[in-house]
Amino acid sequence: MFSGMTGLRHKYLRHHKKFPHVWCPGCGNGIVLGSFIRAIERLGLEKDDIVFASGIGCSGRMPTYVDFNTLHTTHGRALAFATGIKLAKPSLNVIVVMGDGDAAAIGGNHFIHAARRNLDLTAIIINNQIYGMTGGQTSPTTPYGAHSTTSVFSNIEHAFSIAELAVAAGASFVARGTVYHAVQLDKLIEKGISKNGFSVVEVMSNCHVQFGRRNKMADPVTMLKWLKDHAVSKDNGSSMSPDSLEDKFTIGILADVDKPDYIEEYKKIREKAKGC
């Protein structure tokens, strides 16, 4: 009946229930949601088998709009809830969307431990380098020297690299994309969901309203250009000089390793326990 994106909108969005959405015009969250839906469609997953969970913030509203089993949890804790759901019903595909403050500040501990534990979850982390919903305060990924409503004179803290944090913490699959590179983002999310084990897809995104306005990028196009200019493909990055990479970030698949996930391991524990 419908084709292309219109068809996907009708199939996956709660279009007659929960729109208009809360996001500002030009927000990158819509691009991430689009990529997510296209990835689900390509994977051919049943809507009933998908749990889509979030924490708090602009990203936290995303599950409200899609027709899956959706869960809007407490700030930073979405991975903890997702852990319980996945362990209780391993047949479900559990995908979590978080923001940078959500995942790397208040939920930082849950994030690294989820990566270490290697339960088969997918975490999509939208990194717009700012607390958007609360009005533009410094986040753990706000660049050094940038301005926000809580670093009016400039940010003196240094930013986390979320994807590299995930690699170090032991995630099975880690990728970084941007909302400018939407076609690549579709594939990264698709790979993240299909990977068995803990997967992280960090998405560099634009918040021109709360970040851009205070950092000379007050419109979405300028911010998308900034993302384009500062993203370096992982394949090209190795041949570039360290100086030219200084304020850049790599995009692509940063880690893809195979190891048994938590549920496979726990099945062995059950067998051992029953033998006691």
Next chain:
Amino acid sequence: MNATLTGGKRMAPELNGRKLLLQGNEAMAEGAIAAGCRFFAGYPITPASEISERMSYRLPQVDGTFIQMEDEIASLGAVIGASLAGIKSMTATSGPGFSLMQENLGYACITEVPCVVINVMRGGPSTGLPTSPAQGDVLQARWGTHGDHPVIVLAVSSVSECFSIIVTAFNLSEKYRVPIVVLADEVVAHTRETFTIPAVASIEVVDRIIPNVPPEWYKPYEDNSRGVPPMAPMGEGYRHHVTGLVHDSQGFPTEKPDEIEAFMKRQFRKITNGFFEVQITKKINIDDAEIVVIAYGSVARSARHALAMARAQGIKAGLIQLVTLFPFPKSTVVNVMRQCKAVLVPEMNMGQISREVKRVNTGLTEVFKYNRIDGQPITPLEIFEEIQKICGTGV
């Protein structure tokens, strides 16, 4: 009662009907398994760790899941997640961890997710007295999470209650879709007693009501006569939204005053409707009692002995043991107050339940309190001496 949960698989057969030497913490773990709990997430803490330890080897035996999380916040988060997926779930902690759980306890309240949280109370505040008993978390259990919310708080006083009250906690939680806080104290948790694990068939197990309408008709938070909407487990066709924002009957966030008020009032009404079975007390020697002790937890155990000592001296003493602390069993307490001359409330805190007792005492009787906050249990002799003192004052 759901037939699938009442089969022999609920408990490893070797424990069913067996007499065991168990400590309170271990009995609480066994009670949970008997009630159908198949998911436990926790974080190590004295004096509650034995619950995690026992669950870690007992749950995989019964096809359940144990996971040690990175902190108590995540523990309760995982417990709520598992319950949303349809599995009865529990966590256990002590004061410092219970403080961390307050955030997600509120989430369980507003999303009406059944779960059980055990708090084995130790001395506080902060790190306090990790290996000593206290009852300082009573009002925190009621009011610890922010916002107006209903919650049911139960207290255990013996190893056998550690088993049976945990079963009750799960049953009430499932029936009313509300988190249940079970307060133990270090004395109850670490006391070892012989206890016969009841036969599976003799244990009444209640399961949450699931929707019987087609998915497209399902409204996850629609009011009904009980005020408790049926709860669909995730992944079975009833796709819906769950949020910590105040929500409408569909589960979506709302800011409409009429929907907010209806939602909030239903939260309280569902518990008020159940007072008859939620407010659990045990009355001992009440009929002719002139002095009535009101106690809970390990103090109620001491009070039983003190009662015997008082009766031996010809003092007509009785006991109301509060199993349910909140909603406070007002009608039971008031009815006893009408007929007795004095009430004594011994507690291992500065007077958290005695405040409730005084609140409901509208000039009916005299209320005395006895408090210890030095990390020591209250002994039968101390309670007996307090009873004697009250007699000496001529009431």
